[in-house]
Amino acid sequence: MDILHQIGRDQIRTDFPDFRVGDTVKVHYKIKEGSKERIQVFQGIVIQKRGAGVSKSFTVRKVSNGIGVEKIFPHHSPNIDKLEIVRYGRVRRAKLFYLRSAKGKAGRIKERRRFSA
């Protein structure tokens, strides 16, 4: 197992802020179209984090024109240009799949209070 960790270690990115499930994030994602490269921003709520090591990934959900859109990002992908936290959310579970069917008030997420150390 140790060898596997070593192989993964070189690819792991540590340049993101520490975000949690429930936070609203902006993901700046590099998209290659032919030879052109541009950056697309995807803003939404992190509803899931899964996996460990290099295979870690997270799911971001947003509602676009009334339609729910979810995107799964490999956490250590070199195509993620930047990740910003827009809002810290306080939630009581690890996976927020209930947001998919939540309407109105049920879909709100409280702001997480952060204390500076």
Add this chain to the structure above:
Amino acid sequence: MLGIIGKKIGMTQIFDENGKVTPVTVIQAGPCRVVGKKTMDSHGYEALQLGYEDIPAKRVKKPMRVMYEKKGSPNYRYLREFRPGNRQVIDNVNEGDEIKADFFNLNDKVSVTSNSKGRGFTGVVKRHGFAGFEQSHGVHESYRGPGSVGQCAQPSRIFKGIKMAGQHGNARVTVKHLKIIHVDADKGLILVKGAVPGHRNSLVLIQKEQ
């Protein structure tokens, strides 16, 4: 083609230059040494005998130990034969030659042979991918059964080769045309795209394809 003996370390994933995820199997390939050669004259076939993983002499049975002594070779835990099917390949290698991971190049195609994971005596759903039956709507006592296995008074027997339950896995399996994604010569590791038969730490034979 010539091959090498190795050990499956496990699977992980790597990002390629486009940032796409590639699933890879990590294999500890070699180092192996050519212990002996089988020749048409004395053995009736052409092959190269490779040894893998040094062990102390006291761990080797006497007939093997004497054989190693005669060859002037270290003692190996594993001894496997490769039949390159090409006389030149055999002639190009000498007894005592070391074969290491750098024997492989990037983007080489290889076939990997190993014993698959043993699954024991399994039913037809797991072993042959049968669909089974419905879980309700009047089905009783037969949710994962094979269904009919034959006809009636003609031929009043079951044809050979009908897919049935039985031992699944723990058999020699070869996966062909796997691409080499990365070679780490220092550590003796190779990364192969896709899955490879066998559990972690199982012995694998890796052969280069022409």
